[in-house]
Amino acid sequence: MPERGYAVISLKTTGLFPYQRDRVVEVAVVHLDEGGHITARWETVVNPESNVGGATNHGVSTAELLRAPTFAQIAPRLVDLLSGRVLVTHNAQFVTGFLMSEFGQIGYAPGRGLEAVCTMQLARSYLPGAGRLLVDCCAAYDIEIEPGPGALVQAVAGASLLAAYLHGSPSAAPWTDALDRAELNVWPALPRAATGTAPAWVHRDPTPTDVLATPSFLARVTVKLPDYTGPEEHLDYLALLDLCLLDRVLLPRDTRELRIQAEVSGISPTDCAALHRSYFGDLVRVAWSSGALSIADSAELIAVARMLNVAPEVVATALATPALAPRQPVTSVEEVLLERGDIVVLTGNMARARADWGKELVARGLSLGTAVTMRTRLLVAANPESFTGKTGKARDYGIPIVSEFGLRSLIGVR
Structure with missing residues (x-):
């Protein structure tokens, strides 16, 4: 068994x-x-x-x-x-x-x-x-x-x-x-x-860290694409688009088979076209949020748009209009107001044990979270200037980031 x-x-x-x-x-x-x-x-x-x-x-x-x-x-x-x-x-x-x-x-x-x-x-x-x-x-x-x-x-x-x-x-x-x-x-x-006789499983050869491939422009953008709240079959289809772009621009064979996959998943041509437009729009917004687009970057985005059959006028407008500047994370305690039920996440090596901080937060009607999500109200970092997974997500979502000392000031702990 x-x-x-x-x-x-x-x-x-x-x-x-x-x-x-x-x-x-x-x-x-x-x-x-x-x-x-x-x-x-x-x-x-x-x-x-x-x-x-x-x-x-x-x-x-x-x-x-x-x-x-x-x-x-x-x-x-x-x-x-x-x-x-x-x-x-x-x-x-x-x-x-x-x-x-x-x-x-x-x-x-x-x-x-x-x-x-x-x-x-x-x-x-x-x-x-x-x-x-x-x-x-x-x-x-x-x-x-x-x-x-x-x-x-x-x-x-x-x-x-x-x-x-x-x-x-x-x-x-x-x-x-x-x-x-x-x-x-x-x-x-x-x-x-x-x-037949089962041979031993064979591990792949180790890859030296100095020859690991540098992610392409499209791969770097794809990693930062936002979530999708529509039907599950649409999410699966968008995830397939992500995989197409992680290593390369969409190839003609990919686009033909993507259409077949959409049909098999029950996605209508109208819905598929809308998904393509939305996906391209997300790609461009994420690309703009990282700074100015180079000629090569724009060329790659145009190639994706062509493969997804996005209208030229939509492409031209998206590439000519930069997205809004990303929200800067709040690091000053004067700009933060915590209310009962708010979720607080801790990260890094704190001077005080996390279990103790958890008790302090719960005693004040706050919740201690384990992951940084859109529902997180505050991230407390040992080093607010650090670049970790959690601080990166907080910056993406515009979630305030404060130090342990800042948390003390916020909740009135000496």
Whole structure:
């Protein structure tokens, strides 16, 4: 009987569309117990056998892929790692689509399909205002993501994000229910004999930190895109657009397959066009907020607009009109007024224990938060001038940032 707990999975792929010709080239799985503590981790490069895609998409060299096992060869072990646990991932539609495609190619069907908890969708409840990308959600909790392109890096970050959700959940009931359902959903065993002798899983070669790729202009902008409060299928589609831009400008093949994906998701052509216009507008606003646009930056945005079929007049207006200057964070206690029920978040090494500060805040009718969200009223930082995930989110949202001394003044503690 599998252990009760969670299995966080992350994939690297040759592209974005599993039901066309794209394949999985790396798999990473991280186990957590019921309390959200990491207990084990696994990773392997996967030989896609045909289309290897561009190394810029997944960061795995052809030499690494050629010596790696195929998906059919790792499948029995992967089934063991996932069966009976709550499957968790960021952008679940993308990941489960690839898993179902790969399992389907070897004639295997997981028990009752592939239900997965999506940390991106959960951010709507736990991190209102946060963006869609994993790095943005992690920043709200000051979760550091190790440098490197590997799937295991993403899986560990996803596991840390899940743990933050678990520890900050107002009720354990939904998680207990999910664990109970997963425990009963043991996947059919996949005989190892049917796929030959299972080879060892192969780790990707380490990437020297001095040769890590510098994020492109579009990747830097995409990371800062705002949240979306519309239908879930629209959010999944926008997340797919994000992935298109993280490594490159949209290619003609991508746009054709995006239209197909929109149709499969039940998004009408009218809604899809509106999503494209809104997405382009968000891209430009974020780009302007970082300063003046260079000619190269504008050219990349125009290329995206063309691929998304955004009207030229809309593009011209957006690029010619800079967005409003970003709100400057409040650092003076004279400009802050706290009221009962306001959420206060602490970050950094405080002179006084956080537990003590928590008691002081609760005694005054305030709430102690764990993540910086749109609902946060005040961030108290050991160093208000520092640049961390939480201080960065506070600046993005215009949330006041004060020092520990400033908090003392605000709530009248000597």
